[in-house]
Amino acid sequence: MPLRRDEALVLARYPFRERDLVVVLLGRASGQLRAVARRARSLRSSLATATEPLAHVRVSFFERAGSELATLDEAVMVRSAFDLAARPAAWAAGQVVAELALVYCPPGQRAEPAFRLVERCVSCLLGGHDPAAVAWYAELWFLRLGGVFPEIDRCGACGAELAAGARLFDPAEKRFTCAAHRPAAAVRLSAAGVDWVRAASRRPLERVGHAPPEDVSGWLVALREGFTERPIRSWSYLTRLLGEGAAAARDESTAGATPAPPCDRTR
Numbered sequence: 014m015p016l017r018r019d020e021a022l023v024l025a026r027y028p029f030r031e032r033d034l035v036v037v038l039l040g041r042a043s044g045q046l047r048a049v050a051r052r053a054r055s056l057r058s059s060l061a062t063a064t065e066p067l068a069h070v071r072v073s074f075f076e077r078a079g080s081e082l083a084t085l086d087e088a089v090m091v092r093s094a095f096d097l098a099a100r101p102a103a104w105a106a107g108q109v110v111a112e113l114a115l116v117y118c119p120p121g122q123r124a125e126p127a128f129r130l131v132e133r134c135v136s137c138l139l140g141g142h143d144p145a146a147v148a149w150y151a152e153l154w155f156l157r158l159g160g161v162f163p164e165i166d167r168c169g170a171c172g173a174e175l176a177a178g179a180r181l182f183d184p185a186e187k188r189f190t191c192a193a194h195r196p197a198a199a200v201r202l203s204a205a206g207v208d209w210v211r212a213a214s215r216r217p218l219e220r221v222g223h224a225p226p227e228d229v230s231g232w233l234v235a236l237r238e239g240f241t242e243r244p245i246r247s248w249s250y251l252t253r254l255l256g257e258g259a260a261a262a263r264d265e266s267t268a269g270a271t272p273a274p275p276c277d278r279t280r
């Protein structure tokens with residue numbers, strides 16, 4: 014069994030047998046990799062400390078031919094994501110990004126662009142970037158890396174350049190169309206939505222400061238589900254947290270805008 018080394022991000026981990034953990038990694042060179050961390054469920058395990066979820070680590074591991082599980086030999090932390098634990102929405106967005114990587118990156122296939130995308134997302138979350146913007150940016154970019162993101166500025170049927178503004182998408186053919194090639198059941202993306210898609214496709218995440226409008230988020234989910242046929246379960250937790258945050262902000266602004274009724278001094 015040769016010893017291999019790689020740089021990796023911890024996507025998930027779970028208990029295995031009585032004393033071990035299975036660590037699911039996204040290796041820069043190895044792609045998705047599952048490795049057993051032996052005796053890592055003991056409190057003093059250095060393997061457990063280094064392989065916290067979303068951490069960036071340097072690992073060495075043994076692979077056995079025919080086995081799905083590698084054996085983790087050593088893990089040294091390069092960057093922790095522990096600070097996200099204090100910010101539930103940022104943590105949940107990190108989980109969405111990790112789950113997307115699990116779905117999109119098959120085991121054993123080099124995944125350097127996906128590795129860089131996940132690392133960029135986690136760094137931005139640690140830097141205080143908007144959690145929803147990060148999660149939707151990851152949705153868009155995993156589709157792009159998967160090679161299934163449609164050309165947005167040309168009609169997929171005739172190649173005509175599409176004018177600025179809203180767009181019509183043909184969900185059956187998975188392409189944008191001009192008015193002449195509009196399908197019976199077109200999905201419409203608003204002009205604001207198209208602007209967001211363009212910005213997220215061209216700019217670094219640091220310069221994409223907010224989530225897309227709902228027409229785009231629904232469209233991204235439909236594209237992903239058509240391609241991967243898998244729901245991303247972490248989204249429900251993130252959506253709930255974002256909803257609670259928005260409701261709290263609304264309550265605050267309503268409280269400010271509508272003063273409490275004055276006392277009736279005539280009585």
Ligand SMILES: [Zn+2]
Nearest residue numbers: 168171191194
């Ligand atoms: Zn056309």
